Amino acid sequence: MADHLSRREFLAASLCLPAGxxxxxxxxxxxxxxxxxxxxxxxxxxxxxxxxxxxxxxxxxxxxxxxxxxxxxxxxxxxxxxxxxxxxxxxxxxxxxxxxxxxxxxxxxxxxxxxxxxxxxxxxxxxxxxxxxxxxxxxxxxxxxxxxxxxxxxxxxxxxxxxxxxxxxxxxxxxxxxxxxxxxxxxxxxxxxxxxxxxxxxxxxxxxxxxxxMAGLSSVPKERQAWLQSPETQARRQAIIAAALKxxxxxxxxxxxxxxxxxxxxxxxxxxxxxxxxxxGERQLLAAHLDRVSPYYCRMCQRCEGSCREALPVSDFMRCLMYAEGYGNMRKARLEFEQAPAPLRSVRCETCPGCTVRCPNGVRVREQLIRAQTLLA
Ligand code: SF4
Ligand code: SF4
CATH class of the missing domain: 3.20.20.100 (NADP-dependent oxidoreductase domain)
Incomplete structure (x- = not known):
């Protein structure tokens, strides 16, 4: 990241519209x-x-x-x-x-x-x-x-x-x-x-x-988006959704x-x-929102695939967590989680000696997978 940019400025810059x-x-x-x-x-x-x-x-x-x-x-x-x-x-x-x-x-x-x-x-x-x-x-x-x-x-x-x-x-x-x-x-x-x-x-x-x-912003669970929950912030929520559509x-x-x-x-x-x-202004609004949800929002870009020491399918498990916590659809979350082979479902990130996954988008992989395993394993 360039030294002279704050994290928010950096994210705003990344949202600038490139060619196309x-x-x-x-x-x-x-x-x-x-x-x-x-x-x-x-x-x-x-x-x-x-x-x-x-x-x-x-x-x-x-x-x-x-x-x-x-x-x-x-x-x-x-x-x-x-x-x-x-x-x-x-x-x-x-x-x-x-x-x-x-x-x-x-x-x-x-x-x-x-x-x-x-x-x-x-x-x-x-x-x-x-x-x-x-x-x-x-x-x-x-x-x-x-x-x-x-x-x-x-x-x-x-x-x-x-x-x-x-x-x-x-x-x-x-x-x-x-x-x-x-x-x-x-x-x-x-x-x-x-x-x-x-x-x-x-x-x-x-x-x-x-x-x-982002599924009406519900890809990230409500309690992780406290800045959007009070009545006075509903307008901000609508503004983010409108900007995302544009x-x-x-x-x-x-x-x-x-x-x-x-x-x-x-x-x-x-x-x-x-x-x-x-x-x-809307571009800045999206950048600020992205800054806040980044630790919890997996883009499913799969750039981390193959980097877990236990060979966990990181983005698949992240998606299961999104179904469970974001959409509140435990049935779908469990069904998808059960698609993974049993040995992978029994891995516990909590006891892992050190996470080898580095998400370039800033997702806290270990923390999120512990949540997924607690809910679904
Ligand atoms: S954890 Fe990060 S690198 Fe891996 S799929 Fe999600 S956003 Fe991409
Ligand atoms: S903490 Fe979990 S995701 Fe990270 S390397 Fe260990 S088993 Fe893999």
Whole structure:
């Protein structure tokens, strides 16, 4: 770090928009290409998981949003409602469904079930969800995707992943089938993921942001964000979220950012925010927030992989902690934690003679993993 910069100034500088990032308000409502997928999507997309009103989805379309992300999302998404809402404008809408199933047949069964529920013959995007390792993008699944495409049931295929660096070579290898990636991308993960995003984008992959607003700032547990909890600081919380949205929509390497919206107020607020440029004051606000959450917010950049003396999958366990403490979803946290081999689940950082993991983003790895092990092991 340069001597003459304070930590906050340094973080503010790191949030300056480098080449490829615009300081102009993004033309969010003019659909642009999603890589070489052949689809055109608005930069602000509608995440359908919490929509419970047909009129809300139609209002989003009226306001210019054309991409509706309708992944299963812990069973929250009401496919029938989304399908009913989009029926009058089906041809103009870009509709996405998806599956985390691991076998060809189970995945295709889910596709057929979603098509029935949406009441449509085809989906514009089909997500292979949560593929964290290259081998999870198996030839068998790809064959299923190919057959669905040939049958006219899907137009293109997207992989969503928390293991961006790990799966990128595999995705690039099969880019005739997979044309876009959904990866964690927000003001805090940048610039750790810049290199991979640039590489993927240059290769013609579409890039869709996951957690563009740090999951409404809930990626970090509430008690770790005391400065946002009192009634008088709710306005600051909203200001950070608005700035985070402007930041991601101004990033020209990100083609679209689905944001889950559940009320008209939320939708109209986001659309208004999307039409404005990020100001210098907002950039400083993001830098200050990042400074505060850095010890607890894992960007899942995987730059520390392989550095634990016990070979712990650090970013995977950090993600489990985020599900448990940030989202309050213990079930998902436990399920994900149990994916790790038993010997790794029994390691205790508390008794480790000295942590060998150095996070370049300032995450207190040992402290966070002790919390994860206490809650989940
Ligand atoms: S602990 Fe740090 S280096 Fe490791 S994945 Fe998280 S942010 Fe990246
Ligand atoms: S403290 Fe935990 S994360 Fe760090 S080296 Fe030891 S076992 Fe690995």
């Amino acid at each position: 990032l615009s300081t102009q308000a993004p033309a969010w409502n003019k659909p642009g290409p999603l890589g070489k997928s052949g689809l055109k999507v608005t930069r602000l997309a509608f995440g359908c998981a919490e929509a419970r009103d047909v009129k809300l989805i139609r209002k989003a379309a009226d306001l210019g949003i054309n991409y509706f992300n309708s992944l299963p999302n812990r069973g929250l998404t009401d496919f029938k409602l989304v399908g009913e809402a989009l029926r009058p404008i089906r041809k103009q809408a870009v509709l996405a469904g998806g599956s985390s199933e691991k076998t060809r047949q189970a995945m295709l069964d889910q596709l057929d079930s979603q098509l029935r529920d949406f009441g449509t013959d085809y989906l514009d995007m089909w997500y292979l969800i949560a593929k964290q390792k290259p081998e999870e993008i198996s030839d068998e699944l790809l064959e299923g995707v190919r057959s669905a495409r040939q049958a006219g049931k899907i137009r293109t295929c997207v992989v969503s992943t928390h293991g961006f660096g790990a799966v990128l070579p595999r995705v690039l290898e099969v880019r005739e089938i997979i044309t876009a990636l959904m990866v964690t991308c927000n003001f805090a993960t940048w610039p750790g993921t810049t290199e991979n995003i640039t590489k993927a984008h240059q290769a013609g992959m579409g890039i869709i942001a996951m957690k563009p607003l 930041w991601v929509l101004g990033n020209e390497q990100v083609d679209s950012s689905p944001v889950i919206m559940s009320t008209f107020e939320h939708l109209e607020g986001n659309v208004k925010t999307a039409s404005e440029a990020l100001s210098e």
